[in-house]
Amino acid sequence: MRKLWHFTAALFKWSWKLLNFVRQFIFNLIFILLIVVVVVGVIVYQQQSKLDDNYHGALYVNLSGIVLDRVTDRSPFEQFAKNLLDPSNSNDKETSVFDIVDSIRRAKNDPKITGMVLKLDDFIGTNQTSMRYLGKAINEFKAAGKPVFAIGDSYSQSQYYLASYANEISLSPLGSVDIHGFSTNQLYYKSLLDTLKVSTHIFRVGTYKSAVEPMLRDDMSKEARASDSLWLNELWNDYLNTIAVNRHIPADQVFPGTANFIEKFRKAGGDASLYAYQNKLVDYIEPRSVVEKKMQEKFGWNKEQKHFNYISIYNYIDQKPIQNTNNKGNIAVIVAEGAILDGKQSPGIVGSDTLVEQLREAHHNPNIKAIVLRVNSPGGSIGASEIIRNELAAIRDDKTGNAKPIVVSMGGLTASGGYWISTPANYIIADPSTLTGSIGVFGVIQTVEKSLNYLGVNTDGVSTTPLADISATKGINQTFSDVMQLAIENGYSKFIGLVANSRNKSLDEINNVAQGRVWSGIDAKKHGLVDQLGDFDDAVKKAAELAKIKDVSLDWMQPELSFSEKFMRGMTSSAQALLPNTLQSMLPAPFAEVAQDVKKQATFYNNMKDPQNIYTFCLNCVDIR
Incomplete structure (x- = not known):
């Protein structure tokens, strides 16, 4: 027994020493790697400084x-x-x-x-x-x-x-x-969801609101096909005409x-x-x-x-010159790019909290006299969109003498929730090829009670009201469905009301061009959804005009990085340029990328977390090839 105890103690002792050695080795390796990054960064910086003038x-x-x-x-x-x-x-x-x-x-x-x-x-x-x-x-x-x-x-x-x-x-x-030519392609999941026995409950308003179609159908509806064909052909004609002008040839020769x-x-x-x-x-x-x-x-x-x-x-x-800190910007530029969701900004996502922080910083900065909001978004959560819209309206209508004009510069895509957050603007400028509109609302809830039943798993319990008697494992009832549909219809009414009020149009006029339909910038101008066709430069000029600014200086608002983050970002970009190929070749190969179609659709679906499950999003605008 004593020998067994000595053997166990010795095994534990040497195992502990081995673990300490491995731990120290790993930490030392990381420390050496960081030293290499810093040294290489300094060398690159010095070399780059010498090349700047050469x-x-x-x-x-x-x-x-x-x-x-x-x-x-x-x-x-x-x-x-x-x-x-x-x-x-x-x-x-x-x-x-x-x-x-x-x-x-x-x-x-x-x-x-x-x-x-x-x-x-x-x-x-x-x-x-x-x-x-x-x-x-x-x-x-x-x-x-x-x-x-x-x-x-x-x-x-x-x-x-x-x-x-x-x-x-x-x-x-x-x-x-x-x-x-151009095309749009989406994945449709109805047969898959049926096979998995997943119940998809859809609530929507808008004949052309097709973001939910991939869960309802195995192909595109005729309404969505007609709408998409209109703006896609307009983009194609714009492409051909631009090249024709550049090359001095007829468009039908392109x-x-x-x-x-x-x-x-x-x-x-x-x-x-x-x-x-x-x-x-x-x-x-x-x-x-x-x-x-x-x-x-x-x-x-x-x-x-x-x-x-x-x-x-x-x-x-x-090598962009570092601006003099005394030359403070007077027009804030805030970029909203990606799907609009609650919370902080993340890759491909417009976080409502992050954007509101930037808006408030611009609002309370005495040097800022106007705001250009650059929007390039297919929309997203209606709650997150409303948070951003409300903040913009507060800046525009500030009664304390701190009101600031807001000009929206639409990028390639400003649809659904992207248009929602554009409504408080004093002026909206879109490019002829901008995709905008898609004024519609939908809700999606998926439940798996049939899947569980198929596997022999059942859900049961008690509740005080029918509205409490729902869950992803039990499904939804007619009472809850009625409540959801009423909420969706209310969201749509608010949407067209916001647009009608901001564009000085009647509800009927906006409803006729809404219904979830997507428009090119040219058609949006014809229907009064935007004020002017132009680009980012035109938006800056308009902001300067509204704020009566003669000497324009832009302040690009971005989330602040800590000193250590800025240091590491600069060092890592430099180190990558000069790390020896032998070191790079020793590193593991990256995982294969997920198919682009799945990735783009999943970016939104995987982040659907609106508290009310209500969204204003244009999925069919996202991927044009």
């Missing part, structure tokens, strides 16, 4: 990933982990459209920048409104007498939209310009229709690059070596980098 040549607009109004706010540690686990993946890179436009406008007047090169092979895309805004900045750059060249192996529809603004477009001999396209493609012998050249979609069919030589002749040669002289758009963004 750049010359082209502004190299080598966009990667997607372009948004507001980039996702990852924590510094999340960003650090992402950079380490998947350093080469550019698909999820995000860049602010406003940062890009600002950089192009600075480069326009920068004597060291003599031209622009658009390299868009890794650019996934953005909404048409943002692309038009980028195109406007490119046109301003050209108007300053600086040429713009687009070079690429192939062009997707989004890539070509931006490339069409260039003076010259080059295409690889085996490349293509993929112009094929895409001649399916039958004519096949005939022309056949005449080109199935050669995609030749087809693009014959139809003046590109100016040159050239291999990379020829293109690079032309760029070298235009911008000079960098022996160290073995490339023509340039500065990347991302490095140029980082």
Whole structure:
């Protein structure tokens, strides 16, 4: 017995020592890694400082990933982990459209920048409104007498939209310009839910309110198809006409229709690059070596980098001059991008609490004289939307002498709850390709009593009233259904009442253009849902006009980071750039991404937590291809 005790004690002792060793090893490894991050960050900062004054040549607009109004706010540690686990993946890179436009406008007047090169092979895309805004900045750059060249192996529809603004477009001999049209695609779950015996209880108002259709049907309803076809074709025509103007060709030459396209493609012998050249979609069919030589002749040669002289758009963004703290902004810019839900802001989500904090900060800042609210949202929780709307109305109607004009700048999508929070604005500006409206309300409750019954599990109990006798495992009764439908109808009445009051229209006039129907910016202007067609610059001008501001200075309102978070964010971005490839290769590969369709729909459905289960959301506006 004594030997067994000694053996057990010795085993415990050595196990404890091993655990201590492992713990110390891990903590030491983390500590060493942090030291490497800091050292590398300092080195990169010093090298970057030396390069700041040495750049010359082209502004190299080598966009990667997607372009948004507001980039996702990852924590510094999340960003650090992402950079380490998947350093080469550019698909999820995000860049602010406003940062890009600002950089192009600075480069326009920068004597060291003599031209622009658009390299868009890794650019996934953005909404048409943002692309038009980028195109406007490119046109301003050209108007300053600086040429713009687009070079690429192939062009997707989004890539070509931006490339069409260039003076010259080059295409690889085996490349293509993929112009094929727009479509929307959704997943429909009715058969799956029936198979799983999940009961879906839907309450809605609005003939065209189709956000709930994926749970009710296995295909699109004819009403939703008719509505979507209208605005989708308007966006397609706008796409074709924009390119036609940029390339100085007829719109039917950009895409001649399916039958004519096949005939022309056949005449080109199935050669995609030749087809693009014959139809003046590109100016040159050239291999990379020829293109690079032309760029070298235009911008000079960098022996160290073995490339023509340039500065990347991302490095140029980082070199944005630090504004003098004494020059305080007088127009606050607040961005609401993503689904609107209760709580704090998170990736892809407009948190009502976070947005209200920013609005109150702008409201009580004596330097702020006006607010531009940039909205790019499909909507979300009706309760969260109302919290934001109420805060905006309080700023607009402040009786203490602190009222401030509010101008809404609509991005690519400002529908349902996105329009709800826009109603208090003194003025609303939308882009012609903005998708807006979708004025409708719905409620969704899913219960699993049939699933449990099928498995032999039953729910029973007692309650004091029929309204208490409901649960996800028991289902709902007619009394509760009546209450929900009344609440949905009340929500819809409030919605059209808010819109009618803000747009100086009758309830009947708004009801006729509501019903959950989606409108393009052009049609929204015709129906009086917006005041003007324009872009973000026009919204800033209008805010300055309403507040009588002569010297405009923007204050971009963002959630504050602590000093340690700012430090870690700067260090991690620098470390990722110089971490040895051998270290990166030792790290585990990232998990495969969830299918895009599931991901986009799940972003909203997984966050449906409105206390009343009432939502104003436009699902069919989210994904356009």
